[in-house]
């Protein structure tokens with residue numbers, strides 16, 4: 001019998017890869033990686049675990065991947081509701097950021113957002129915000145996996161004076177933290193409309209030289225696309241394609257108002273799209289053509305966007321919204337079934353972030369990013385199909401246990417790595433400042 005670190009037996013196991021539901025199976029973890037997903041009898045015969053856990057009423061799934069968020073903005077949750085993107089950004093978010101955002105703000109906000117995400121079964125996120133160095137320290141403490149965007153804008157903020165300074169600071173952060181196994185880095189130009197052609201060209205050059213993903217907000221509103229067409233005669237994506245930005249390392253966030261030609265470009269160039277249904281609905285931006293993108297072969301992941309425009313970092317609600325929106329927009333009840341929504345929230349997210357070989361499914365060899373969802377409650381009984389329940393009946397309150405790289409991060413709904421009362425005390429102090 002082979003000694004291993006951990007054995008988890010669950011009522012149901014949904015590996016995502018391969019598709020389907022396993023019963024009477026166990027997951028074996030050693031050295032932070034998944035060693036095997038196998039029938040209980042084979043686990044009994046083959047492995048001597050040092051630790052074990054039996055989850056009698058739970059479905060065990062891969063950790064959820066939040067493929068777009070601004071984690072530190074969790075400190076601005078609910079600060080300005082019920083308005084469209086442009087006034088929301090220009091009258092509320094950017095002035096607030098100009099006054100308050102600092103390394104300290106980002107550290108505290110990232111820890112708050114990481115606590116929320118981990119408790120919600122999100123083991124990995126794609127973050128885009130100022131002071132990624134402060135965010136990196138927070139993710140290290142939290143034990144959460146993250147792709148950290150190095151933000152790029154043309155206009156000055158307390159973080160950097162101009163595009164050159166953003167790039168220099170971002171690349172220095174990558175150099176300082178690239179040895180941390182939980183962290184990866186991406187270039188994060190905010191949007192086509194806030195970054196010049198010259199800067200985009202430099203970003204494309206760095207992406208090629210350093211093999212880094214590029215993530216950007218794209219075609220989020222009708223006005224963004226109309227303004228671009230009036231100014232340049234081409235869509236925002238067509239412009240970025242001309243500048244060489246598209247390819248398998250390109251992550252298009254939102255892609256609400258993309259044309260048929262844009263969709264063909266995204267598919268041909270093997271780009272990734274991050275669908276953020278709640279944020280797009282709340283800012284009245286529109287509905288991304290997800291079923292068309294998927295049908296054309298584009299990898300579509302799910303994101304919460306920041307808590308200031310959502311107002312929750314919760315992929316259970318995003319899965320449900322994505323599935324329901326796809327059905328109502330296509331008038332096809334078969335559109336975007338639960339298994340597809342779950343794959344978008346796990347494997348597709350990992351692939352979008354360039355982590356498809358590392359996380360996103362329970363394939364042996366991958367890191368043990370695991371989430372146990374307890375379906376014992378009256379709200380999730382009876383259970384005929386646990387995959388349907390994950391999208392249509394369960395919510396994040398059902399998440400009981402979370403492992404990242406085989407390390408127990410949430411145990412019976414309590415965070416092992418983050419002191420929640422300390423995070424709340426810091427959050428309340430920021431609330432007093434932001435309200436002043």
Ligand SMILES: [Zn+2]
Nearest residue numbers: 070217305306
């Ligand atoms: Zn965003």
